[in-house]
Amino acid sequence: MSTAMPAFAGWDGSTAQARELQRQLAREVVLEDGMPAAPALLAGFDVGFEDAGATTRAAAVLLDAATLQPLETRVARVPTAMPYVPGLLSFRELPALLQALAQLSRRPGLAFIDGHGIAHPRRLGIAAHFGVATGLPSIGVAKKPLVGRFDEPGPLRGDHVPLWHGDEQIGWVLRSKPRCKPLIVSPGHRVSMPSALHWTLRTLAGYRLPEPTRLADRLASRRGAVATG
Numbered sequence: 001m002s003t004a005m006p007a008f009a010g011w012d013g014s015t016a017q018a019r020e021l022q023r024q025l026a027r028e029v030v031l032e033d034g035m036p037a038a039p040a041l042l043a044g045f046d047v048g049f050e051d052a053g054a055t056t057r058a059a060a061v062l063l064d065a066a067t068l069q070p071l072e073t074r075v076a077r078v079p080t081a082m083p084y085v086p087g088l089l090s091f092r093e094l095p096a097l098l099q100a101l102a103q104l105s106r107r108p109g110l111a112f113i114d115g116h117g118i119a120h121p122r123r124l125g126i127a128a129h130f131g132v133a134t135g136l137p138s139i140g141v142a143k144k145p146l147v148g149r150f151d152e153p154g155p156l157r158g159d160h161v162p163l164w165h166g167d168e169q170i171g172w173v174l175r176s177k178p179r180c181k182p183l184i185v186s187p188g189h190r191v192s193m194p195s196a197l198h199w200t201l202r203t204l205a206g207y208r209l210p211e212p213t214r215l216a217d218r219l220a221s222r223r224g225a226v227a228t229g
Contacts, residue, residue, distance in 0.1 A: 007094055007133035018088050019122060026123040028132050034190030035137035039065050039109025042203065044212025045100060045130070046114035047093040048220035049080065056080045058096035059219035061212060061226055062104055068203060068211045070228045073219055074103035087121055087146070090129035097130060110191070110199060111138045112212035114220075117188035117196070119163055119171035121147045131189020138188030139196045141213050145173075145184050153182050158201060172197045180208045 011021055042063045050057050055077050062072040076099035082092050097113070116125025117140030124132075127140030145163065150173045153159040157178055163171040163186070171186030174197065187196045203210035209217060215226050 007098065007129065008091065011091075013082075015085055015088060018085075018091050022088075022120075022122040022124040022129075025129060025132050026118075029118060029123065029128050029188075030190045031118070031187050031192055032190070033137070033192050033195050035110045039137075041065060041071075041106055041108040042068075042110050042112065042212050043101075043104065043108035044112045044114075044210075044214070044216035045097050046213055046216035046220040047096060048222065050077065054080055056093060056096040057220055057222075058093065058100040059216045060097075060100035060104055061215040061219060062106060062108060063212055063215070065109070068205055070215055070226050072104060072106075072228055073215075073226050074100050075219065076100040076103060089115060090124070090126040093126060094129055094133065097126075098133065101134060101136075108136065111136045111188075112200075112203070112210060112216075113138055113140050113188060114142070114213045114217055116140045116142045116146050116184065117171065117186035117191075119146060119148060119165075119184055119186035121165075123170070125186070125188070127186070127188030131191075135190075137190040139191055139199060140171075140184075140186045140188050141200060141210060142184040142186075143181070155179075157204070160197060169193060172200075174200060176200075176204050176210070177206070177208045183208070 131138035
């Protein structure tokens with residue numbers, strides 16, 4: 001891992017200092033809306049691995065915000081620099097995600113990241129770290145909780161309940177599709193708690209995952225190409 005990257009400035013490679021850097025960067029997270037009222041472009045990001053884990057493969061998909069149609073896809077590959085450590089996912093995956101973002105021809109108004117935003121023990125999941133590093137409004141959409149407590153949401157699409165950690169709401173538990181496990185939705189950066197839920201609901205198209213991360217997941221996991229307009 002290159003510690004020269006602004007996202008990891010001063011990091012010596014240790015897990016202890018990574019956790020301390022998370023605490024510092026979490027203070028830079030803004031939980032107020034900073035995107036246009038009607039962004040023209042959305043983007044979805046996800047990460048997979050190749051070569052038995054030796055290569056990190058990050059996928060970026062740019063979408064038309066009005067139609068949710070994919071416009072552009074990019075894949076970045078970088079050597080995997082550290083093993084998976086619970087709670088430190090961004091230190092493993094963010095370098096590849098930043099490269100994938102840099103390959104897009106246009107900058108999105110709002111980014112969806114497969115992973116947690118502030119729904120994280122130190123309030124800096126990968127979507128929050130991504131947002132602080134890039135300045136982009138970002139939302140984390142994860143498939144299972146990392147921390148927090150909640151009541152089970154109702155069975156219908158759109159049913160949701162708050163996710164709590166102590167006395168603080170750190171996200172939403174959203175039933176995005178009937179008979180599917182709920183998603184964990186949380187603001188990453190420059191997105192309010194209500195808007196994180198609103199935009200995730202806005203981008204559902206009949207699948208469990210919202211379109212930005214569904215298409216990025218498909219590309220990152222090499223389950224098929226994503227057709228662009």
